[in-house]
Amino acid sequence: MASEFQEQVYAVVAEIPCGKVVTYGQIAAWLNRPRAARQVGYAMAACPRERQLPWHRVLNARGEVSRRANPGDEEYQRLLLEAEGVVFDANGRVSLARYQWTADDR
DNA sequence: ATGGAGGCGCACA
């Protein structure tokens, strides 16, 4: 059973709509832990697949796919996002200004 | 209880 903090992270991630992305810091801020972005990343690392969480829509503050334990997942994450219409630039980054999910979209 | 580590963020150079 995941900790309550992680449960909250999952709850937020689960609400991210298709074609949108959010940053770790953003999630942390919504959970009232503006400096716990790192912990959000940890929570994602332990993301239980049975919850079908759209973890691939979570990027770092730069709009790029963070390094993951399993390198293969990085490519998988990118494919999933592209399938949702998210475009990556030559540097493997997306335009947060255009795809970032904001509170207004909730 | 203490120390180390982790899918990060922000300030600076």
Next chain:
DNA sequence: CTGTGCGCCTCCA
């Protein structure tokens, strides 16, 4: 805009 350093918060040994 990129690279480096330090800080925040929680989990695990």
